[in-house]
Amino acid sequence: MAIIQWYPGHISKAERQLKEQLKRVDVVLEVRDARIPLASHHPQLKQWIGDKPRLLVLNREDMISDSLRKEWQEWFGAQGEIPFFTNAKDGKGVKAVKKASQSMEKQVNERRRSRGMLPRPVRAVVIGFPNVGKSALINRLLQRKIVASARKAGVTKQLQWVRISDQLELLDAPGVIPWKLENQEDALKLAICEDIGEAAYDNQLVAADFVDLLVKLGSDEVLKSRYGLDPLEMTGEEFIYELAARKYKNDKERVARQLLQDFRKGYLGSVSLEYPPVME
Incomplete structure (x- = not known):
């Protein structure tokens, strides 16, 4: 398996600033990738936010099947959580997130009034891994584009307050x-x-591991259907080599990028990389 590490300077700086701003925040919107709801959870989030209320948002719900969405709802429900499934790209599910966030206003301002303070809007922070759709979610909540958003990691590089x-x-x-x-x-x-x-x-190492992972998850048929090559008969690395030889003039890098982009853009269909753990 490829060794993967990434921690650019702007993220280190932003993390320090974020921890400072968390003191001013009333509620946390944690945005995860619906294709990998467990892997896209930051392990230190609980430590950062303490007992602040948290809303769990699973974005890109359009890229998983309806049956799997139901399974995740049941699994998170058993953990005492209510996930909000969204597709920030087209706005699906965003109204429910906005309503849940604004519902905190009464609680926040009752506490402020009891301390002799003036009421104010609820302050929420949107937290998550790069490219899970945080900025797209904010733009949908605003109903206009005010923060930069793109389908790649690392677009947002500094903190920005936005009034919804x-x-x-x-x-x-x-x-x-x-x-x-x-x-x-x-x-x-x-x-x-x-x-x-x-x-x-x-890319080549990750694409090969991607093929092996789909085989392990029993989703090998999507590869056979799209590329006319059976991954059950070979390793992920061999799949890349064979596909390159057949259709891409032995250009393994092009094959790797094509495989990954086909998945990321949904051309392979509703393919998830994680399923709810078995509940005892």
């Missing part, structure tokens, strides 16, 4: 990642989903 309404202010923050990715299986999934920067990994 008279009841809600949001802090858009750059994606945060652990300074060291201890779990390399999770790191691989983040790389496949483009939730960390491309500088962190080798």
Whole structure:
């Protein structure tokens, strides 16, 4: 498996600033990738936010099946959480997130009044790995584009407060990642989903591991259907070599990039890289 590490300077700086701003925040919107809801959770988040209320947002819900969405709802429900499934690209599910965030206003201002303070909008922060859709979510909440958003990691590089309404202010923050990715299986999934920067990994190694992972998850048929090559008969590395020889003039890098982009753009269909753990 490819060794994957990525911790650019702007993320280190933004993390320090974010921890300072958290003192001013009333509620946390944690945005994860619906294709990898566990791997896209920052392991230090609980330590950072303490007992602040948290809303769990699983973005890119359009890229997983309806049945899997239901399974995740049940699994998170058993953990005492209610996930909000969204597709920030087209706005699906965003109204529910806005309503839940604004519902904190009464609680926040009752506490402020009891301390002799004037009421103010609820302050929320949007936290998550790079490229999980944080800025796109904010733009949908605003109903206009005010923060930079693109389908690649590392677009947002500094913190920015944005007023959503008279009841809600949001802090858009750059994606945060652990300074060291201890779990390399999770790191691989983040790389496949483009939730960390491309500088962190080798496309050919990640694409080969991607093929092996799909076989392990029983999703090999999507590769056979699209590329006319059966991954069950070979390793992921051999799949890259064979596909390059057949269709891409032995250009293995082009094959690797094509495989990853086909997945990221949804051309392989509703393919998830994680499934809910079995509940005992």
